[in-house]
Amino acid sequence: MRKLLNFENNIPTFLSSASAVGKEEHLGPLGNKFDIYDGSDLYGMNTFEKAEAEMNRTALNLALKKAGLQPSQIDILLAGDLDNQCTATSSGLYSFGIPYIGLYSACSTCTEALLLLSLLISKTNTACGAVVTSSHNSAAERQFRTPVEYGGQRTPTAQWTATASGAFIMNTGGKVGITEGMFGKIVDGTVSDASNMGAAMARSAFDTLYTYFKISGHAPSDFDFIVTGDLGHIGSEILCEMLAKEVSGAEKIHTDCGKLIYDKSKKDVHGGGSGCGCSASVLASHFLPMLERGEIKDILFLSTGALMSPGSVLQGENILGITPLIHIKGLE
């Protein structure tokens, strides 16, 4: 039986958040909300992988600056990305010298990390911690599919891995906090097409939401938004169909970071955005500021992950989905 983790006794709150993105994200509907962008997607580096590492460094530096803190004042860093062996995280962030918990949960890593950090802050002597997650379109394309220079035709269901990094600093006593959360269960997406990840992840997002409403005592009407990570257009449609049948009302307040980050009419993003940096940057620069300004009060935030590798897909394995959940609340 899945368990809710409750932090009401000592609520972990956001001290600051920051985002660093690439060209397409800057040109999208949320473009002006992101803190920093580099139109070349390279952040001054000579490879896409090093660019992603530098984007992470930039985002964490900015979050620290906004919080008025030095790296030595951060007790713990939780982070991860999509690169093989998560090197954009380790090489980008090691120089801060912050004790580190390395995570891999594909594009769901942002929510997984915020939930674990909430646990550390709420229940242990951890006073202050950081979360950083990222993805880079060109690094992901050549790792998971084909190098962008190859010019391969993308299928209509394919999602566009966001070039983005989101960073968060949390402690206690702030205006917006995480009051509860729940880890995900790995659910067989029953899809083996790496260009149709939204469909593969929709079932796990439904599993988590259905379980949450069953055990939490909350109803969809308690929330302003249910925000999934990067189901994109196709996965969101599948999720909402399932929600309408089983958790009526939830589909009406559903939105998705992969749908919000790009303008579908202007850019051939097909299925919408994806990547560990997609939900992280949209939370950091869109939803958290709305909560801080009091425009919204309560959201459920669920980054969605597709657990697969090029090797596992070639060997005929289905794509597995995972969806952790956090309840983010305005506390004033």
Next chain:
Amino acid sequence: MRKLLNFENNIPTFLSSASAVGKEEHLGPLGNKFDIYDGSDLYGMNTFEKAEAEMNRTALNLALKKAGLQPSQIDILLAGDLDNQCTATSSGLYSFGIPYIGLYSACSTCTEALLLLSLLISKTNTACGAVVTSSHNSAAERQFRTPVEYGGQRTPTAQWTATASGAFIMNTGGKVGITEGMFGKIVDGTVSDASNMGAAMARSAFDTLYTYFKISGHAPSDFDFIVTGDLGHIGSEILCEMLAKEVSGAEKIHTDCGKLIYDKSKKDVHGGGSGCGCSASVLASHFLPMLERGEIKDILFLSTGALMSPGSVLQGENILGITPLIHIKGLE
């Protein structure tokens, strides 16, 4: 400043542990202690990656059987491996249906996972959890270096990735527990040779041990053993030189799972064993049984991780090391 996490108020304890290994591990000095081995290294599957997944499934099944529990009685699973995007974990373990926290911390994942599970059990409503970590020699060789069929000559410093999986079930009230722990800090190994990982990880192991003895109030004489994960022969020598100078006495009780798992005189393992499954299987089948039988009372256990990928090495990045720590204690 690094913080110790203390679990003395509600000590998480081991309910069971199990290991599944390959041919070379079975032929090694600890061969008869491992629960299950497959002399073909394939565990009935047709690829090494699927074999690793099946080995994970086997190890967790056996740990559950020893504990007398069904998967539905496990609240949370923390796991990871070395494969790109940790697919040996996700595809091997999803069918258990246990809520999942995906980790990536290279070969240090076992200690990282046990520390996080201790936190969940000690401080939250998590009653019972599982940890599984694995590696497979043939899957790792073709991913990180060259396929074994290629017959490449290994350098004298190269370590032998263990074909092994270790599984642990924890709750409270048992005989052997985790009383405290500390996460690692990413330390530049100042080495960029992927065939010399022990040397790259030694500095991070020293950093964690030095910090632990500085802040914990403990001295090396409080412990039977200081067990590192897989520094192997070369990394262990470097660590012990540093310890002898700075934490005198610690070097005398140091041992390393990568040194214990193979007989150097019989097998050309060169630098010794490595891989997420190395320290996990040696803890599960060698050190935990010694603690349970009361032959030893206190150990510090530190799996060591080399944070790098083939891509990061080709792009000229140094190998970064990380070493979390747990204090495992006989409670009777």
